[in-house]
Amino acid sequence: xLSIQHLTKIYSPGGVKALDxxxxxxxxxxxxxxxxxxxxxxxxxxxxxxxxxDPTSGxxxxxxxxxxxxxxxxxxxxxxxxxxxxxxxxLVHRSSVLTNVLAGRLGYINPAWSLINRFPKADIxxxxxxLERVGIGDKAEQRADALSGGQQQRVxxxxxLMQDPDIILADEPVASLDPVxxxxxMQHLEKINKEDGVTVLCSLHFLDLVHRYADRVVALNNxxxxxxxLPSEIDDKKFKEIYGKDAERVG
Amino acid sequence: xxxKTSPLRSLCIALAVIAALVxxxxxxxxxxxxxxxxxxxxxxxxxxxxxxxxxxxxxxxYEKEEFIVEAPIQIPCPTGGAQSHAPDTSxxxxxxxxxxxxxxxEVTIEGFxxxxxxxxxxxxxPPSGVSLKxxxxxxxxxxxxxxxxxxxxxxxxxxxxxxxxxRRNLGAPHFSRNAIETWEKIVETVFLALLATTFGVxxxxxxxxxxxxxxxxxxxxxxxxxxxxxxxxxxxxxLGWQVSGKIGELSQTVGDSVPINLVGxxxxxxxxWYAIRWALPPVEETTPAAALRAARLTxxxxxxxxxxVFLFLLANLAGLMGNAVxxxxxxxxFLGKFLASLGxxxxxxxxxxxALTGAGIVNTIAGKLGQNIAEKTSxxxxxxxxxxxxxxxxxxLFALIGAGIDWLYELENPFYTFTLPSLIGAVAGFITASxxxxxxxxxxxxxxxxxxxxxxxxxxxxxxxxxxxxxxVWVGIGPFAGVLALALHTIASNAKLYSEQVESIMAGPIEAxxxxxxxxxxxxxxxxxxxxxxxxxxxxxxxxDINVRMxxxxxxxxxxxxGFLLQQNINLLNYRQASAQMLAIAVVVxxxxxxxxxxxxxxx
Numbered sequence: 132x133l134s135i136q137h138l139t140k141i142y143s144p145g146g147v148k149a150l151d152x153x154x155x156x157x158x159x160x161x162x163x164x165x166x167x168x169x170x171x172x173x174x175x176x177x178x179x180x181x182x183x184x185d186p187t188s189g190x191x192x193x194x195x196x197x198x199x200x201x202x203x204x205x206x207x208x209x210x211x212x213x214x215x216x217x218x219x220x221x222l223v224h225r226s227s228v229l230t231n232v233l234a235g236r237l238g239y240i241n242p243a244w245s246l247i248n249r250f251p252k253a254d255i256x257x258x259x260x261x262l263e264r265v266g267i268g269d270k271a272e273q274r275a276d277a278l279s280g281g282q283q284q285r286v287x288x289x290x291x292l293m294q295d296p297d298i299i300l301a302d303e304p305v306a307s308l309d310p311v312x313x314x315x316x317m318q319h320l321e322k323i324n325k326e327d328g329v330t331v332l333c334s335l336h337f338l339d340l341v342h343r344y345a346d347r348v349v350a351l352n353n354x355x356x357x358x359x360x361l362p363s364e365i366d367d368k369k370f371k372e373i374y375g376k377d378a379e380r381v382g
Numbered sequence: 383x384x385x386k387t388s389p390l391r392s393l394c395i396a397l398a399v400i401a402a403l404v405x406x407x408x409x410x411x412x413x414x415x416x417x418x419x420x421x422x423x424x425x426x427x428x429x430x431x432x433x434x435x436x437x438x439x440x441x442x443x444y445e446k447e448e449f450i451v452e453a454p455i456q457i458p459c460p461t462g463g464a465q466s467h468a469p470d471t472s473x474x475x476x477x478x479x480x481x482x483x484x485x486x487x488e489v490t491i492e493g494f495x496x497x498x499x500x501x502x503x504x505x506x507x508p509p510s511g512v513s514l515k516x517x518x519x520x521x522x523x524x525x526x527x528x529x530x531x532x533x534x535x536x537x538x539x540x541x542x543x544x545x546x547x548x549r550r551n552l553g554a555p556h557f558s559r560n561a562i563e564t565w566e567k568i569v570e571t572v573f574l575a576l577l578a579t580t581f582g583v584x585x586x587x588x589x590x591x592x593x594x595x596x597x598x599x600x601x602x603x604x605x606x607x608x609x610x611x612x613x614x615x616x617x618x619x620x621l622g623w624q625v626s627g628k629i630g631e632l633s634q635t636v637g638d639s640v641p642i643n644l645v646g647x648x649x650x651x652x653x654x655w656y657a658i659r660w661a662l663p664p665v666e667e668t669t670p671a672a673a674l675r676a677a678r679l680t681x682x683x684x685x686x687x688x689x690x691v692f693l694f695l696l697a698n699l700a701g702l703m704g705n706a707v708x709x710x711x712x713x714x715x716f717l718g719k720f721l722a723s724l725g726x727x728x729x730x731x732x733x734x735x736x737a738l739t740g741a742g743i744v745n746t747i748a749g750k751l752g753q754n755i756a757e758k759t760s761x762x763x764x765x766x767x768x769x770x771x772x773x774x775x776x777x778x779l780f781a782l783i784g785a786g787i788d789w790l791y792e793l794e795n796p797f798y799t800f801t802l803p804s805l806i807g808a809v810a811g812f813i814t815a816s817x818x819x820x821x822x823x824x825x826x827x828x829x830x831x832x833x834x835x836x837x838x839x840x841x842x843x844x845x846x847x848x849x850x851x852x853x854x855v856w857v858g859i860g861p862f863a864g865v866l867a868l869a870l871h872t873i874a875s876n877a878k879l880y881s882e883q884v885e886s887i888m889a890g891p892i893e894a895x896x897x898x899x900x901x902x903x904x905x906x907x908x909x910x911x912x913x914x915x916x917x918x919x920x921x922x923x924x925x926x927d928i929n930v931r932m933x934x935x936x937x938x939x940x941x942x943x944x945g946f947l948l949q950q951n952i953n954l955l956n957y958r959q960a961s962a963q964m965l966a967i968a969v970v971v972x973x974x975x976x977x978x979x980x981x982x983x984x985x986x
Contacts, residue, residue: 181897202757203901208669211899221890225912234908236665238899243662245904251664287894294898 133157133180133298133330138189140175140354149175150186151354157332159297162324164345164362165334168374172354173334177300180332181213182206193298211238214291214329216320218303220283224276228267228286231275232258235293254293261289265319281312288319299323301333305340313337317344338365338380435957439965443558444551449474449497452507454541455489456482457533465541471495474525476546485535493546496525500548504529507543508536519546560959563947568966570861571943574936575929578865582872583922589873590880593834597884597906601827605768605815607752608824609775614748615741616782622740626690626733633694640702646695650688657685686739693732700725761820768815776811777804834877841874846932847939854940864941868929876925883917884910923978930974934967 133156140150149172157163165173178184180191182198191198198209214235222231236254237245250258262268265285270278275286284304291299301320305313321344324331335341341348342362350358350365350373358365358373365373370380419425451474454467459482469475474495483489491504504517514534519527536542557565591597603611636642661681670678704722708715755767784803793799818824850867857863891909900908937945944963951960 183893183897202753207899207901209899210897213897215894215897217890217894219890221894223891223909223912224888225915226908230908234895234900235898237895237904237908239665240904241662241664242901242903243658244664245900246907248907249664254665290894290898300897 132159132192132194133332134190134192135176135180136190136192138176138179138191139187140172140179140184141187148354150179150189150351152189153351153354153356155349155356155359157330159330160324160328162321162331162344162346163333164341164348165332165351166336166338166341166348166373167334167351167357171351173351174302175354176351177215177302177332177334180298180300181210181215207238211294212297214294214296214299216284216287216291216299216301216304218306220280220287220307222275222283222286222290224274226275227271228262228273228275228278229255229258229271231286232261232271232289232293235290238294258289258293261292262286264292265289280308281315284308284312284316285319288316288323292323296329298330298332301331303334303336306336313340314343320344338362338370341365432957436961436964438958439962440558440956440958441561441564441962441965442555444555445553446549447552448502449500449548449550451476451493451496451546453478453491453544454481455506455533455544456541457487457537458482458484474548476544478544483533485533485537487533488530489533490528490530491544491546492529493519493521493527494525496521496527496546496548497550498523498525500550502546502548504531505545505547506534506536507545508534509538509540509542513545516544519548521548560962564944564962564966567944567947567963568970571933571937571945571967572930572970574861574864574941574943575868575926575933578868578933579872579922579926579929581865581869582876582925585869586873586876586880587918589834589838590877590884591906592830593838593877593881594884595828595831596887596889597910598827598831599825601825601830602823603749603826604752604756604821604823605772605818606756606764607749608826609768609771609811609815610748610752611745612775612779613771614744616778618741618744619737620740621744622737623733625687625740626736629687629690630694630729630732633691633698636695636698638702640699640706643695643699643702647692647699650692650695654685654688654692657681657688661685686743690732690736693728697725697729697732700728764820768818769812772811772815773808774811776807776809776814778807780804780807780810835881838874838878841870842878844871846871846941847936850936850939850941859940859942861942864933864936864943867936867941868932871932872925872929876921879921880914880918883914883921887913920982923982927974927978931971934971 135156136154138150138153139148141148151172153172153176165176167173175184179186180198182201186199189199193209193212196205196209198206201209223234226234233250233254236250236258240250240254259268259271262271265288267278267282267285267289270282270286275283278286287304299320304320305316308316317340320331320333323329333345335345345362348358348360348362348365349356352373352375358369367380371378453469453476454465455478456465459480463482465481467478467481469477471494474493474497476491476493479490479492498521501518501520503515504519506514506516508514514536516534517529517531519529521527636646661678701722702725704718704720704725706718707721708718711718756764759767780803781800784799788794788799846867849870850863853863853866854860857866887910891913892905895905895909933941933943933945934948935945937943937947938949940946944967948960948963948967951957951963
């Protein structure tokens with residue numbers, strides 16, 4: 132159970148309020164879509180949950196532990212339970228696909244051993260299995276930048292799965308992909324959500340994807356939570372509230 | 383659209399043209415550009431002579447056989463007429479007609495039976511025995527020559543001599559002494575550049591991370607940690623230094639026994655392997671108990687001491703084995719000497735490394751302790767602790783700086799070098815501590831970044847040609863001074879280049895790995911290093927290229943290599959010899975250029 136309480140983030144130079152007193156709960160195993168315009172605070176919200184960005188005030192409770200107060204060691208343990216998938220995949224291009232996937236275990240590996248690039252055999256087996264699972268088992272030895280966009284995002288998902296995550300944060304995972312690939316990636320996330328019971332927080336731009344995959348939607352506008360409910364509840368009126376009165380629906 | 387020309391604009395252009403003319407005229411005057419000098423016939427003749435000498439690099443010689451043929455000459459004609467001279471016509475001989483003449487008088491000299499197509503000088507030998515060159519002779523295909531020339535202005539009562547010398551090449555051509563010297567020096571030059579680049583890069587790579595803003599700027603520490611680190615840093619340095627010194631002494635007692643050293647060098651890594659395997663489990667799902675952690679820390683500390691012992695034994699062994707094999711290896715004795723030198727170098731650096739390690743360990747402990755104090759104490763306690771520690775750390779820091787100043791300037795006045803700095807530091811520390819709020823952190827990473835950058839920029843602005851003068855005073859004139867100077871310059875300039883590469887990497891992978899729970903070290907190993915390998919290789923090759931070029935002239939300032947030879951030959955007006963060295967430099971630089979660009983292309 133993830134509980135976000137009065138979360139506020141003010142970027143220090145300029146004083147932009149990216150998140151303004153955001154409060155909501157995410158029950159375990161939910162597929163939650165986060166929607167809103169670009170710059171509405173979706174990315175900031177997701178990055179506050181694993182403290183890639185330090186929130187200004189508020190609390191984030193993960194199974195009762197306040198993440199915002201965790202020190203470096205505690206944060207390492209919290210982060211390794213939260214996988215993250217990025218819009219631009221964020222793979223290390225020059226490393227092999229396998230090394231990229233194994234990097235998901237770094238939170239568990241003793242830092243001293245990772246200096247000499249030593250992973251336990253079990254982890255290597257596991258990485259190969261995860262690659263099989265996302266359908267690119269034959270690409271393990273290739274360089275990450277030799278893969279197409281859709282394949283790179285699958286490597287990103289495999290990397291997140293290596294963490295044995297309780298939660299996956301997906302920051303616009305399909306925004307750089309074509310519609311066919313977008314569905315394929317979303318189906319992988321759905322499978323992880325349904326089969327493994329992993330909570331998924333996924334920020335999305337297209338409402339048809341939200342309707343198709345999400346259990347629940349929260350919407351941000353200018354850092355404020357403007358909607359929290361079922362995807363089917365987003366009618367034209369709600370839509371205008373979320374995206375502004377000049378917006379028109381596409382797809 | 384009609385184009386308007388305003389008179390003011392035209393005036394401005396005219397003024398600008400006049401100003402440019404004046405600037406160039408002054409430039410001509412200052413740099414003494416003079417066409418008169420270039421058309422001066424004497425200077426032209428000299429210039430052409432040098433060019434011709436340069437076009438004939440002194441590389442190849444032959445064994446030579448000299449034929450010396452003499453004929454008498456009397457200057458001026460004696461009263462009784464010249465003595466007759468009847469040469470042996472079966473051998474090479476010369477005739478001088480007339481056999482006597484006034485000073486500067488004209489004579490005809492004819493040579494017969496010489497070796498065909500040879501050449502050499504025609505000399506005049508006065509009674510003093512010195513040799514004055516009159517002409518050059520060149521025999522034709524029948525071994526004959528004919529020269530009409532003027533005698534020197536050297537009257538004498540005695541009979542003087544005209545000597546014709548011809549030389550013939552014997553056997554196959556071989557390399558001249560100069561060519562061999564040039565070869566030796568150019569090899570020295572290339573290796574000088576290689577060593578300087580290697581030493582420089584070894585230091586520049588780790589230092590470049592300290593000068594990379596994206597790596598350093600996220601490093602912030604609470605004041606408590608920073609102050610404790612400053613307080614403990616000298617202790618850590620001293621501790622590491624002392625411990626390694628003691629272990630070094632201890633390892634000396636083992637001394638010259640190769641078997642004991644060998645057993646140590648083989649056995650210790652095995653012990654270390656098991657100790658480290660136990661103390662550093664590869665994967666940890668849960669937080670271990672305090673007792674287990676303490677035990678592991680103890681084992682690690684013990685392992686660290688063992689590492690120092692191991693290094694000392696290794697140094698011993700390298701020295702012993704190296705010296706033992708020098709004689710038996712014969713021509714490859716330098717390999718043994720190299721091994722012994724490596725041992726020496728290792729022994730020298732262990733102390734330094736362990737001092738730094740000691741500082742690092744104590745620093746980490748201080749940092750953690752500070753973090754704990756900052757987090758776990760109540761606000762007023764924390765404030766008092768911070769104020770005290772701030773003042774103390776400030777005092778220590780400034781006292782250390784004072785000690786440095788005292789050492790450098792030999793002031794020997796404790797008030798200015800100890801009391802006053804400590805006081806100022808204490809006050810500054812106190813003020814900093816009182817100005818900071820409870821949760822504020824100091825941007826310690828940025829401070830380190832700024833300091834490193836400044837040092838690099840200062841070092842980089844001093845050319846290695848200047849640095850080598852200082853090093854030549856320290857280690858003597860020769861290639862070693864050149865290596866040190868080039869290495870220092872390589873550190874400064876490449877650390878900057880590397881750090882710019884670190885700064886320009888993609889941030890995405892770092893973010894992704896941080897999100898998996900990887901710590902800073904792991905992020906660097908898995909997200910930063912793979913990205914910077916190609917540019918680092920490329921810059922290293924480029925630097926080697928630069929160092930080869932620099933090392934060709936570093937000898938001018940006492941840094942060894944081919945520059946020294948070149949400078950000598952230029953100063954002695956041995957242009958043919960100098961030409962050989964210039965040729966060697968050109969060949970090496972051109973091939974380095976080709977090689978480095980080829981390797982850079984492969985790396986990226």
